[in-house]
Amino acid sequence: MRYIRTKWSRLLMVAPFIAICLLAPSSAHADPRAELTITVIHAKKGPPFLHNDLKPMWKILKKTFLDKYGYFNMVQRRTSEVANLGRTGVKMPDGRRFTAIYKGITPNKGLLRIAIEYGDFRTKVRIHDGGLFFQAGRRYKGGVLLVAVHARLLKE
């Protein structure tokens, strides 16, 4: 009887550690999947133009770039669902590859970690669920290439 009591008390003592060990890997993989949308836009000064597929983005483009450009043509768009550390990308008109990597969410605020690779350019950002940011500046056909990266979490 005493042996059994000792055995059970030992089991109770190690139970929290076992629980932590069992739960730790699952929490490491708990980051939800995300949807990344990369939109490549050719912008330049000139006669006003807005590609039909860019109309939903017009308010943002106007607020961000209208003081610099009036012509916005969509070159390509790609939407991908990615898991943690998943990557997606598009081949840019200048021949280089633009890659976006989803690196999970931050533990406190739930911000999405996104890394960008474009030629020799690298950057890491954190954005809100449903947020958007631009990478811009590569020269192309008398204007520049704007790359909009939109990320949102997918509900399980």
Next chain:
Amino acid sequence: MFGKRSRLRAMRAADGEADIRKADREEVESFRGLSEMVRAAESHGQGDPPPFETMWRGVEGRLEDATGQVPTNAHEKAEKPWGSIIFDWIRNLPGDRPVLALAPAGALLLAIVLGALWFLRPVQPSNECFVDSYDVGSGTVIVDQDYDDPQRPTVIWLEEG
């Protein structure tokens, strides 16, 4: 069943203060008789009060005949369902001064509608962006962002050298 307003109208009509055509004739006659009894008692200096109890019993009897309902007393009121009691209370709430009840109710309704519109408004996601690091082989990186406007997306400019 007569409400407070109709009874009050009948009392005023009996005293000649309101239009008798808008009041119930039986009620008016009852109140008129009561007024006359009171005046007679006051003018003759009688010590005994007029027989109010008898008069009210007569009024209630006529009410019972007219509506087929027995006038409620405290015991019956307690047995009424709560929904009915609340409904009656709300119905009688405006009384003779509907503004006192309708103005707060209108304000409450307006607040509910505005609150619903506030919660149902389309919420735009924040485009606030935190740039943790950047690196480029040649050229310059400029981070253009407006901390005062979270809707304006951040632009990471790459000025080619």
